[in-house]
Amino acid sequence: MLSKYTITEENYIKAIFHLQEEGGLSTGKLSAALKTKPASVTDMLKKLKDKKLISWSPYKKFKLTVKGKILALNIVRRHRLWEYFLSEKLHFDWDEVHAVAEELEHVSSEKLIDKLDAYLNFPRVDPHGDPIPDAMGNMQQRAQLRLSDLPINAPANIIAVASQELQLLELLKHFEIGLGTRVEVKKRFDFDESIEVKIKNKTAIQLGEALTKSLIVKLI
């Protein structure tokens, strides 16, 4: 039974979860992710500790407890189910989906989410290719072949974008890269790890490392 938490608390838990997964959890990183000051983060960490959602003590590393992780997975589940709904049913563009889901995820009815899940036919992956935890909190690993690792001349499809940064999504839109887009690596420049990629059937273009590492592909 997940009791009720404030929207702020949930946002902290979610951010902690994601940073923890990336292996870069700290007060400073958290404050950056949440756009608050480190001092504010410390305040909240104490509260989360009191609620037994994280383990924490002054100046030490901190992390989610089991209880915290269960909550985090539940929030992630809500978020991704809503993303799926917005994209699949309401035909939102996939780069608009994230912001709205950010609000919807805090609606706390367990029943709502389970019914939504059923209505959507229990999708296991959201529009960004991220796996959706099921009602028990189980989430599959996601395939992790990045565009940056794709062999030369191997045709593949974009299946996920490993970042929600607006600037990135904007860039993808500009290049007309989306889920399912066919790509093929033509050349690799060791100098700056940039890559020459053929998108769909257009002439090859140059893409930087940050971008190609964020694009998850699957060989055709």
Add this chain to the structure above:
Amino acid sequence: MLSKYTITEENYIKAIFHLQEEGGLSTGKLSAALKTKPASVTDMLKKLKDKKLISWSPYKKFKLTVKGKILALNIVRRHRLWEYFLSEKLHFDWDEVHAVAEELEHVSSEKLIDKLDAYLNFPRVDPHGDPIPDAMGNMQQRAQLRLSDLPINAPANIIAVASQELQLLELLKHFEIGLGTRVEVKKRFDFDESIEVKIKNKTAIQLGEALTKSLIVKLI
């Protein structure tokens, strides 16, 4: 352009709107509706006045401004569209719909609501029979649903009696039917258009056409 308001502000505006429609708007009634104390209501009324959503001055009557009414209609629109969605798509029972919609209505994306509206095919009435304002804030009069038109097994309340005939009122008294009485149609006889109705929790009784066409009901 509806700027952003806090959830609390929106709840106040919505409650003021409904009380205003029923003709019973006062600090005390508002505090009861919102489950806060009158003193808290006064505080908020000052804030809403500053934001030009209501007209108010100490100890005087207060009411929504045009700006306030537009906002109220927009909130009502969101609420009722979500209710429709929950009932129609997710198959929630009607009595569960309200509480969840109460949370969903505060998700502020205009685009979300318009797309939801389209997805639902622009319904004009929610599962309780209440009219849904359109994107322009236009709302039709509440449909006068007569007991004779009530679907089978749909619980409803008597909200009006479309006749003042003494004989009718006498009959109602005899059956212990009054405003607010819960009714549920159990069977319909096409032969003489009489109906078998369960009143409150008593055993169902037979009512004639003239009577059932005079009783206005509202789905619960």
Add this chain to the structure above:
DNA sequence: AAAATATTTTAGATTTGCCTAAAATATATT
């Protein structure tokens, strides 16, 4: 129209989440 009652508002506190500035601790550099 005065008194009694009911309603509403003011005044002063509390809690949540945030802030700035300063202190404490941890990490990196020499």
Add this chain to the structure above:
DNA sequence: AATATATTTTAGGCAAATCTAAAATATTTT
């Protein structure tokens, strides 16, 4: 290992929305 730098925490405050208790105004009753 000592110092310099970076990070994190503490201390003290602020704004939103609430509360209680007391004061001000309206309304009802006699």
